[in-house]
Amino acid sequence: MSQEPMKQTEDNSSGNRTERSDESSSNYDSADRSGTGDQIRVDGIRKTFNDGSVVACDDVNIGIDEGEFIVLVGPSGCGKTTTLRCIAGLEEPDSGSITVDGEDITGLKSKDRNLAFVFQSIALFPHMSVRKNIRFGLDMNTDLSKEEKRQRVEEVADTLGLSAMLDRKPSALSGGQQQRVSLGRAMVMEPAAFLLDEPFSALDANLRDKMRVEVKKIQRQLNTAMIFVTHDQEEAMTLGDKIVVMNEGYVQQIGTPYEVYNEPENRFVAGFIGSPSPNLIECTVERTADGLAFASDFYTIPATEKQVDRVEGYIGETVIYGIRPEYLNLGTDPGEFVADLDVVEPLGDRDAVHLSANGTSLSAVTPQGKISKERDRIHVDIQTEESWLFEEDGTRIV
Numbered sequence: 001m002s003q004e005p006m007k008q009t010e011d012n013s014s015g016n017r018t019e020r021s022d023e024s025s026s027n028y029d030s031a032d033r034s035g036t037g038d039q040i041r042v043d044g045i046r047k048t049f050n051d052g053s054v055v056a057c058d059d060v061n062i063g064i065d066e067g068e069f070i071v072l073v074g075p076s077g078c079g080k081t082t083t084l085r086c087i088a089g090l091e092e093p094d095s096g097s098i099t100v101d102g103e104d105i106t107g108l109k110s111k112d113r114n115l116a117f118v119f120q121s122i123a124l125f126p127h128m129s130v131r132k133n134i135r136f137g138l139d140m141n142t143d144l145s146k147e148e149k150r151q152r153v154e155e156v157a158d159t160l161g162l163s164a165m166l167d168r169k170p171s172a173l174s175g176g177q178q179q180r181v182s183l184g185r186a187m188v189m190e191p192a193a194f195l196l197d198e199p200f201s202a203l204d205a206n207l208r209d210k211m212r213v214e215v216k217k218i219q220r221q222l223n224t225a226m227i228f229v230t231h232d233q234e235e236a237m238t239l240g241d242k243i244v245v246m247n248e249g250y251v252q253q254i255g256t257p258y259e260v261y262n263e264p265e266n267r268f269v270a271g272f273i274g275s276p277s278p279n280l281i282e283c284t285v286e287r288t289a290d291g292l293a294f295a296s297d298f299y300t301i302p303a304t305e306k307q308v309d310r311v312e313g314y315i316g317e318t319v320i321y322g323i324r325p326e327y328l329n330l331g332t333d334p335g336e337f338v339a340d341l342d343v344v345e346p347l348g349d350r351d352a353v354h355l356s357a358n359g360t361s362l363s364a365v366t367p368q369g370k371i372s373k374e375r376d377r378i379h380v381d382i383q384t385e386e387s388w389l390f391e392e393d394g395t396r397i398v
């Protein structure tokens with residue numbers, strides 16, 4: 001999707017406004033955020049590489065409550081890992097600050113931050129037992145007594161279901177068990193927060209699903225904040241209490257999974273979250289005998305009451321009409337328009353139905369088996385109340 005990156009301008013987890021990045025300054029006001037009670041605050045982080053020619057992330061503002069599960073999600077290269085590494089102290093930001101429990105930790109070394117980083121690759125010590133692997137950070141960074149360390153390791157092993165495996169070497173564990181040991185190494189340090197960078201990317205799909213549930217359960221149990229990076233929007237939706245959607249270095253929206261799914265603040269978020277992707281249809285705003293409508297290549301979609309008020313000023317202009325696949329009703333007779341049936345793709349309990357209407361590709365989702373693959377033309381209705389409208393540059397209108 002060709003689109004200018006947009007930057008977040010107002011941190012409000014239920015709805016951030018966005019503006020185009022070519023506008024020079026952000027109206028973000030850190031004073032607005034004082035007293036938010038966030039345990040961790042990322043304020044205005046910018047990080048560039050190669051003498052400033054690569055902007056990895058910019059103007060990143062995130063507040064994380066105690067015990068909150070935050071997921072940074074976005075396409076490859078959008079700046080998620082760099083943001084996480086700045087929080088961890090593995091990269092030094094060009095500007096901005098990071099605060100934990102009210103203390104500015106921006107200048108602290110990684111080891112002094114009391115944050116535990118769990119990497120993409122598992123990286124256990126192969127010659128050490130599970131027990132020693134888990135205890136490693138305590139041996140290196142604390143002067144706890146032997147008994148205190150034993151107790152902590154055993155508690156963590158118990159939480160992770162590793163008690164029976166403490167004397168095994170990592171090679172005698174499955175991939176999922178190894179990943180749990182690496183989580184155990186972080187947990188034993190009792191950090192203020194866990195930072196996880198695509199920790200399940202090396203696991204097969206089934207195990208990844210299981211680990212997601214486990215990590216979420218463990219996080220609930222510990223009630224410790226977690227900042228989790230993934231490029232997988234489905235993983236973000238299942239794990240996050242709050243999701244931070246990033247693109248081209250900028251935060252696009254921060255919200256709960258339902259907020260980013262139901263009320264995307266710009267065209268990028270609309271297109272990135274949800275599978276199959278929503279229909280984003282180019283239309284011209286027109287005045288009709290009945291009011292206002294959006295003329296596409298295949299159908300003139302009437303504006304809803306809510307939309308009429310907002311699009312008066314757009315008559316004659318191009319807008320993007322967004323509608324999720326589940327809000328196209330198929331097989332209604334007579335239907336608002338007719339489309340060609342291209343492919344029916346079984347998803348399990350539902351089918352994704354791919355259509356074309358006068359050259360425009362559309363997707364719908366129907367209950368399993370509702371639409372026969374044998375049909376070639378199909379009537380379609382749009383549940384217009386569920387639609388979004390964007391300006392051509394991607395800014396949400398209504």
Ligand SMILES: Nc1ncnc2c1ncn2[C@@H]1O[C@H](COP(=O)(O)OP(=O)(O)OP(=O)(O)O)[C@@H](O)[C@H]1O
Binds near residue numbers: 079081
């Ligand atoms: N050490 C570095 N030197 C130069 N450029 C870098 C460096 N680290 C990251 N970048 C660049 O910064 C941008 C953001 O990278 P980053 O790794 O943060 O993205 P990401 O969203 O985590 O991507 P992925 O999902 O592929 O890991 C990319 O263009 C990347 O090439």
